[in-house]
Amino acid sequence: MSEVRLERKVLERNDALAADNRDLFRAAGAYTVNLISSPGSGKTSLLEATLGRLAETLRVGVVEGDVQTENDARRIEATGVPVEAIVTGGACHLDASMVRRGFRALVARAGGRLDLLVIENVGNLVCPASYDLGEDEKVALVSVTEGEDKPLKYPALFHAASVLLVTKIDLLPHLDFDVEALVRNARSLRPGLAVFRVSARTGDGLDAWVSYLVERVVGRPRSAVSQSQ
């Protein structure tokens, strides 16, 4: 089999598993977001700064993907929110079967129901964009220490994402970074993209992002099973 055909087959198999995941998430009542960014854009720091507040009103669980080490999972664990670590051992992305394994373990720990599943993908702007995990939304993060043209250089992600978090905005005074240009580039690929400017360090902008997530969870579609509970 050729390389291209094999890749297509791998992606088709993943898509089928992702469709099953969607049913599984819905049955458990879980709204699901998949956080994707470069390594070092601040996914874990953002979660550390927001999970506590989300967990006040919602049953939250985290699937934490990394190529190696469970360092990030330990950081999430310290917030008190249940987390399942997935070490991909070389793969540059999570896939639907890995996430299912993590989700099942989280739901078992939560007694069968979860309101919000947050998936922190492997730090990578290329591979995670191709792998549907069954999530409701892909959330792209770009820090203000990166380039304004990142969306144009990694278009697959920005076509697929519905939210952009511009992170580390506390550093803006020390940088020549044009947030408007970043947003313009991102929206040229995905018109209507929701944008939040945040700093995990100072807390700036986190209220709006937390409110957005809570509203999505409250308005999420529910299965007949979970509505009757």
Place this chain on the structure above:
Amino acid sequence: MSEVRLERKVLERNDALAADNRDLFRAAGAYTVNLISSPGSGKTSLLEATLGRLAETLRVGVVEGDVQTENDARRIEATGVPVEAIVTGGACHLDASMVRRGFRALVARAGGRLDLLVIENVGNLVCPASYDLGEDEKVALVSVTEGEDKPLKYPALFHAASVLLVTKIDLLPHLDFDVEALVRNARSLRPGLAVFRVSARTGDGLDAWVSYLVERVVGRPRSAVSQSQ
């Protein structure tokens, strides 16, 4: 053919081409470095800040890899140093055949000889580590806005790299970043790793990095052909 076997076959084919590249580079007199980092760690800015100085004494050429756009190649072109853009169109790394194509074009433009080939790989900490391009050295960049544990989370790169550039050190006063911890983590994987702390913005540390490169070029192995020229 299984996914694992196919991947092995792709890597073997690449390794064979990389071995040919090594002969090709040597015949042209070129010392070759392969810059690898996350998107946004500052590879292109570092080149902008150093290529002019390198080009004073050396014949330099750049192969510029990106998933999409030739933005970075245009930035390099503005420095006056010859550059060949490789747009991978989705692939998360350069491979040996892409680099050969770029190198041949650069050598033709330089009249058959090149002292230093700089390859700027696709911004990615996973995929580029597996693909030998025939280079003399892999140079890893980590900016001080990323995490100190990046080497532990992406060990394949830090096993393979012989140089670590700690970039954006001008931002250190505004961050809680422990450079010593980063270096310790990197050297736990690669003892003896050469480390340079640099800022493309202020110029700090660039002298030492430029001197290192010039010394490597002067001391590079030469083929019988190029020694006789």
